[in-house]
Amino acid sequence: MTRIKVSAPAHPIDCKILLPSSKSISNRALIINALGKGTYQPENLSECDDTQVMVRALQAGPDETIDIMAAGTAMRFLTAYLSVTPGKRIITGTQRMQQRPIQVLVNALRELGADINYTANEGYPPLEITGSSLDKESISLPGNISSQYISALLMIAPTLTHGLTIQLTGDIISRPYIQLTLQLMKDFGADARWTKENELRVEPQLYKSIPYYIESDWSAASYWYQIAALAPEATITLPKLLANSYQGDSKVAELFGWLGVETSYQEDGVTLTKGTPKVEYMEYDFINQPDLAQTFVVTCALLGIPFRFAGLQSLKIKETDRIVALIKEMRKLGFVIKDSENSILSWEGERCTREEGAIDTYEDHRMAMAFAPASLKISDLFINNPQVVSKSYPRYWENLQTAGFIIKEE
Numbered sequence: 001m002t003r004i005k006v007s008a009p010a011h012p013i014d015c016k017i018l019l020p021s022s023k024s025i026s027n028r029a030l031i032i033n034a035l036g037k038g039t040y041q042p043e044n045l046s047e048c049d050d051t052q053v054m055v056r057a058l059q060a061g062p063d064e065t066i067d068i069m070a071a072g073t074a075m076r077f078l079t080a081y082l083s084v085t086p087g088k089r090i091i092t093g094t095q096r097m098q099q100r101p102i103q104v105l106v107n108a109l110r111e112l113g114a115d116i117n118y119t120a121n122e123g124y125p126p127l128e129i130t131g132s133s134l135d136k137e138s139i140s141l142p143g144n145i146s147s148q149y150i151s152a153l154l155m156i157a158p159t160l161t162h163g164l165t166i167q168l169t170g171d172i173i174s175r176p177y178i179q180l181t182l183q184l185m186k187d188f189g190a191d192a193r194w195t196k197e198n199e200l201r202v203e204p205q206l207y208k209s210i211p212y213y214i215e216s217d218w219s220a221a222s223y224w225y226q227i228a229a230l231a232p233e234a235t236i237t238l239p240k241l242l243a244n245s246y247q248g249d250s251k252v253a254e255l256f257g258w259l260g261v262e263t264s265y266q267e268d269g270v271t272l273t274k275g276t277p278k279v280e281y282m283e284y285d286f287i288n289q290p291d292l293a294q295t296f297v298v299t300c301a302l303l304g305i306p307f308r309f310a311g312l313q314s315l316k317i318k319e320t321d322r323i324v325a326l327i328k329e330m331r332k333l334g335f336v337i338k339d340s341e342n343s344i345l346s347w348e349g350e351r352c353t354r355e356e357g358a359i360d361t362y363e364d365h366r367m368a369m370a371f372a373p374a375s376l377k378i379s380d381l382f383i384n385n386p387q388v389v390s391k392s393y394p395r396y397w398e399n400l401q402t403a404g405f406i407i408k409e410e
Contacts, residue, residue: 002410003358004386004397006375009404012233017399019221019238021046021214022247023073023392024177027054028184029212031077031155034058035084036188036207044214048392050074062087070094070363070391073148075125079105080152083114084159085131090119092126096363099124104141105149112136112153112160137162143172143198146314150200151181157202158190166200173314176248176288183246187212216240216269218249220393222295223369225256227403228272229299230376236403239269251289258282259299277303287311294370297326297345301335302377306348313343325362329371331355333378358382365391372400382410 021044029042030051045051050071057066057078066082066089068074075093079102082089092098103123106116115130137160141150150166157164172178178200185192189208195201221238228234242250243265253263253270259282260275282300286293286309293312300307315322323339330337336350359381361367365388375381389396397407 003382003384005406005408005410006372006381006383006400007379007406007408008376009231009406011404012235013227013231013403014235015403016237016239017224017402019216019224019241020048020393020395022217023048023050023219024180024217024247025184025214026051027073027077028151028155028181029214030054030058031081032184032188032190032207033209033212034081035156035159036209038207038209040209040211042212042214046214046217046392047394049390049394050392054078057091060089063089065090065092068093068097070097072097072100075100075102076105076146076148076152077155079116079127079129080109080156082129082131083109083112083116084134084156088128088130090126090128092119094363097125102127104145105152108139108141108149108153109134111139112164133161134159135161138165138167140167140169143168143170144313145173147174147177150178154178154181154192154200154202155185157192158185158205158207160202160204163204164202165195168198168200171287172198173287173311174248174290176251180246180248215242215245215247217392218245218247218252219291220396221270222249222252222256222292223373223393223396225252225261225272226295226299226370226373227376228261228274229256229259229277230302230373231274234272234274236272237269238272241269243270249289249292252292252295255284255292255296259303259305277305280305282307282309284309285311290314291366293345294322294326294366297330297337297347298333298370298374301330301333301337301347302374304349306346308344308346310344312345322364322367325360325364325367329359329367332357332359333371333374358384361385361388363388365389365393369393369396372396372405375405 026046191203260277264271334354
């Protein structure tokens with residue numbers, strides 16, 4: 001598919017949607033299980049591209065080239081994993097992946113004793129990694145780097161000769177993702193904890209091999225909250241979402257409550273119902289939930305609720321520069337979004353004539369999924385390269401059709 005037209009359902013939305021399993025938990029469980037040489041494979045793994053790439057990479061033999069394609073999480077987690085795993089391997093990815101910086105993680109691993117070389121451009125993939133034993137036991141890093149760098153180091157830490165202490169300086173972004181990593185490590189038997197507000201300690205010991213079931217993905221749930229907020233009427237049931245989830249993006253339930261979506265928790269999931277927005281202006285710092293930002297930019301504008309969203313600095317280094325992409329694509333819906341300090345997006349109600357053209361997705365799954373629900377408010381909504389959703393939610397378009405949306409290939 002190169003382009004689709006998305007049209008709103010002709011009837012009130014009343015559906016039950018089985019979400020994909022959590023990509024964040026799947027990828028962490030796979031790495032931890034592999035480091036522990038687990039006899040159990042994690043159950044209910046995500047079907048998304050990122051996780052399937054990780055599965056294939058972990059099955060690769062010594063001296064193989066590993067192509068993780070567009071999977072940024074896999075690139076970061078595997079770079080650390082391969083540093084402590086016997087064998088020499090090259091890890092590479094798509095052209096966009098080869099433009100995404102990885103020097104902070106490589107420098108940290110080298111400081112711990114890792115043998116990593118760049119095969120093309122300094123600071124960027126592809127990488128040649130020779131696995132070895134790492135002996136240094138402490139490192140200092142800026143707290144405002146991608147939490148995936150920190151998580152990658154944490155997960156290999158039990159295999160280090162003396163364990164690892166990580167000192168984080170300055171503001172710490174995406175703390176819930178670090179917490180998610182610590183929690184999974186503990187589930188698999190590691191002694192990993194915060195020792196101070198800005199210091200982490202992991203003791204040297206083997207991971208345990210345990211059966212592990214992956215819960216549904218709260219990030220994927222965000223698009224159904226968005227649909228409930230934008231639809232005239234909606235009742236949406238999402239099984240296998242946990243109220244006390246490890247996932248930081250479970251915050252979406254509280255945030256969409258401000259926009260009038262009510263969440264009812266049952267034993268095996270949640271039900272969303274359409275209500276009335278409780279705010280006339282939304283201000284929030286997404287430092288801990290950056291993947292929700294696109295969804296709220298689109299939703300608030302279409303509801304006519306001005307906003308100021310901070311903490312978006314990590315959006316610059318995602319699958320695309322999401323700040324630039326959002327500003328450009330929102331003009332196609334007729335909205336003028338402003339950015340400041342490379343980390344804040346705001347809308348004060350300014351409109352413009354809708355610019356022509358389909359919504360471009362920039363090889364970014366979340367651009368496609370955040371804009372598709374706009375069809376509830378915008379007619380003639382076209383989306384380019386809709387297949388990008390396979391990165392995290394392969395059945396997204398199929399699930400929209402279950403809810404009554406009309407998807408037509410152009």
